[in-house]
Amino acid sequence: xxxxxxxxxxxxxxxxxxxxxxxxxxxxxxxxxxxxxxxxxxxxxxxxxxxxxxxxxxxxxxxxxxxxxxxxxxxxxxxxxxxxxxxxxxxxxxxxxxxxxxxxxxxxxxxxx
Amino acid sequence: xxxxxxxxxxxxxxxxxxxxxxxxxxxxxxxxxxxxxxxxxxxxxxxxxxxxxxxxxxxxxxxxxxxxxxxxxxxxxxxxxxxxxxxxxxxxxxxxxxxxxxxxxxxxxxx
Numbered sequence: 324x325x326x327x328x329x330x331x332x333x334x335x336x337x338x339x340x341x342x343x344x345x346x347x348x349x350x351x352x353x354x355x356x357x358x359x360x361x362x363x364x365x366x367x368x369x370x371x372x373x374x375x376x377x378x379x380x381x382x383x384x385x386x387x388x389x390x391x392x393x394x395x396x397x398x399x400x401x402x403x404x405x406x407x408x409x410x411x412x413x414x415x416x417x418x419x420x421x422x423x424x425x426x427x428x429x430x431x432x433x434x435x436x
Numbered sequence: 437x438x439x440x441x442x443x444x445x446x447x448x449x450x451x452x453x454x455x456x457x458x459x460x461x462x463x464x465x466x467x468x469x470x471x472x473x474x475x476x477x478x479x480x481x482x483x484x485x486x487x488x489x490x491x492x493x494x495x496x497x498x499x500x501x502x503x504x505x506x507x508x509x510x511x512x513x514x515x516x517x518x519x520x521x522x523x524x525x526x527x528x529x530x531x532x533x534x535x536x537x538x539x540x541x542x543x544x545x546x547x
Binding site: 426427 | 478480
């Protein structure tokens with residue numbers, strides 16, 4: 324049990340729609356990272372938030388956006404969904420120190436049809 | 437990611453056998469993390485290595501980081517069905533906590 328919870332667990336959307344995924348981090352973890360994991364692949368870094376500010380971004384287009392809230396919750400928003408956005412989306416939280424391990428939630432499985 | 441290569445991609449072993457999974461980087465690593473993932477679930481943190489030549493163990497799993505900090509190995513002794521899953525190495529290339537992951541090694545252990 325990592326203390327990181329994500330909702331919903333599964334979601335089906337249609338191409339062109341928008342989706343919001345939610346994450347609740349461990350208390351005291353000021354850093355939250357989001358990853359996309361396609362089937363059979365390793366997780367790909369989307370972006371990281373630290374104290375409600377974006378703190379680094381991977382190779383993802385602007386239609387992927389995020390928010391982090393003071394109560395250790397965060398959101399990943401994806402606009403104009405594409406079929407290739409179908410994946411497991413993982414949220415991970417960590418302490419605000421370098422080399423602090425990431426603690427992952429169980430993810431949200433998004434299917435875009 | 438091409439920055440991290442894991443081998444083998446998959447492994448099927450009989451219960452009780454030892455096995456090794458490798459993770460190779462094209463660049464120097466500031467930190468190397470090993471995670472385990474059950475299918476469709478989140479990643480469970482196993483170990484973190486930072487120093488060249490470092491070795492850590494937890495139960496029957498041992499991880500090492502070579503002196504040049506460009507390759508790590510994960511060794512499981514006397515494998516059990518509970519060891520089955522996907523093993524992922526994650527690298528910190530810039531002394532940050534933004535990890536780049538390998539494509540994973542799928543381990544199956546049969547009785």
